[in-house]
Amino acid sequence: MPLPRITHKRQLVQGLLIVTALLMPFVTITGNPFLRMDIARMTLFLAGIPLRIDQFYLVLLVVLLGVVTFLLLTAVLGRVWCGWLCPQTVLNDLMDVVTRGFKSKLPVSVVRLLEHLSALIIAKLVAFNMFCWFMPPGQVVPDLLHFSEHRFMVVTFLLMTLFGYLNLMLIKRSFCRGYCPYGRFQTALMDVGTLNLSFLEETRERCVRCNACVRSCPMGIDIRNGFQVECICCGRCIDACRAVMEKKPDGLGLIGYRFGMVRGTRFRLGNITAILLFAMLLLITGLIWGVLTRTQSAFAVQRVATADQRRLPDGSFAQPWRAIIGNRSQATQMYSLRITGDSAGGVELLGQVHDIEVAANQHREVIFMIHIAKKAHPPGKLQLQLLLGDRPQATVAISP
Numbered sequence: 001m002p003l004p005r006i007t008h009k010r011q012l013v014q015g016l017l018i019v020t021a022l023l024m025p026f027v028t029i030t031g032n033p034f035l036r037m038d039i040a041r042m043t044l045f046l047a048g049i050p051l052r053i054d055q056f057y058l059v060l061l062v063v064l065l066g067v068v069t070f071l072l073l074t075a076v077l078g079r080v081w082c083g084w085l086c087p088q089t090v091l092n093d094l095m096d097v098v099t100r101g102f103k104s105k106l107p108v109s110v111v112r113l114l115e116h117l118s119a120l121i122i123a124k125l126v127a128f129n130m131f132c133w134f135m136p137p138g139q140v141v142p143d144l145l146h147f148s149e150h151r152f153m154v155v156t157f158l159l160m161t162l163f164g165y166l167n168l169m170l171i172k173r174s175f176c177r178g179y180c181p182y183g184r185f186q187t188a189l190m191d192v193g194t195l196n197l198s199f200l201e202e203t204r205e206r207c208v209r210c211n212a213c214v215r216s217c218p219m220g221i222d223i224r225n226g227f228q229v230e231c232i233c234c235g236r237c238i239d240a241c242r243a244v245m246e247k248k249p250d251g252l253g254l255i256g257y258r259f260g261m262v263r264g265t266r267f268r269l270g271n272i273t274a275i276l277l278f279a280m281l282l283l284i285t286g287l288i289w290g291v292l293t294r295t296q297s298a299f300a301v302q303r304v305a306t307a308d309q310r311r312l313p314d315g316s317f318a319q320p321w322r323a324i325i326g327n328r329s330q331a332t333q334m335y336s337l338r339i340t341g342d343s344a345g346g347v348e349l350l351g352q353v354h355d356i357e358v359a360a361n362q363h364r365e366v367i368f369m370i371h372i373a374k375k376a377h378p379p380g381k382l383q384l385q386l387l388l389g390d391r392p393q394a395t396v397a398i399s400p
Ligand code: SF4
Pocket: 083, 197, 216, 217, 218, 219, 220, 221, 222, 223, 230, 231, 232, 233, 234, 235, 236, 237, 238
């Protein structure tokens, strides 16, 4: 009976990854993108929750969580990341699948032309998809069609397409073999339970030296020579060996995945993995706590630098100030400002300090006057308060 092929599983995983990468930017939740770093709004959307870039500690937690998750993936799956999930591999495998269809049927010159065309289309699609992670997808094509208004974007798109095309046609897998530092870095994260792919020494004597494993390897290595940093654990050699050995009496392949470097295939939780898992849980807890307890409003106040305090004819004083109000909630809010503090008697706010409408996840700047009656001048420390309804949201100490 034919043994199951790794290639089918790998292609299924890679297909799902491609579909996810292409469709995810279009997914919305409660009107917000599910996952996007929206550059124009300087907002990271995470599961639909907007985190403005000025909520730096939350964005930092997200970045750290991404790094730790990647390290954990490495400690558990080893270079399976390279052979199954890395974008460089996924795109090269996609090129292989696309070009395999016409390679055997058409003249060489036509095949070459179609390869170039395929690489160009894939590169364009990747460049388009990259933009969709940073701006609304519906805006990408219209913006790209207006070169005069979006020069930087169009040039970036063309450069990304060119680089993607050259990568698929010239660099290919030599990047994994010679330039990517991840393989070397991954060896530092090897744990007792890290998933490996190896030639099974215990059945070495059954090898018929057909070299099918070597011929199938996209990295050009011979896995029978033991662990090699170039191996991306793609599993092609497993399939090649299985195809040969399944015709033999006991029908088992000589190459396989195993957890750890020693015999026995059960996953074991090593120290590195445990530490990374713990760090990941801590970061997830911190992130959830941070999101749930974050303030729904941002508030900053400063004097209008270009205008000094003025003495009015009645002897009172007035000075313009600027407030920046951020609405972090998912609905439009009406804010107001008020002055408080022991020295607030005789001090009032003039201008638009009530019914300040701020749209969801937006900021608004308001200019207002602090008016100080003659008898109250100079006032001591004052506090300017931002109110949502009658609930104080934030308080800033000022000295007019
Ligand atoms: S040795 Fe096997 S798993 Fe490693 S890169 Fe070559 S074919 Fe893939």
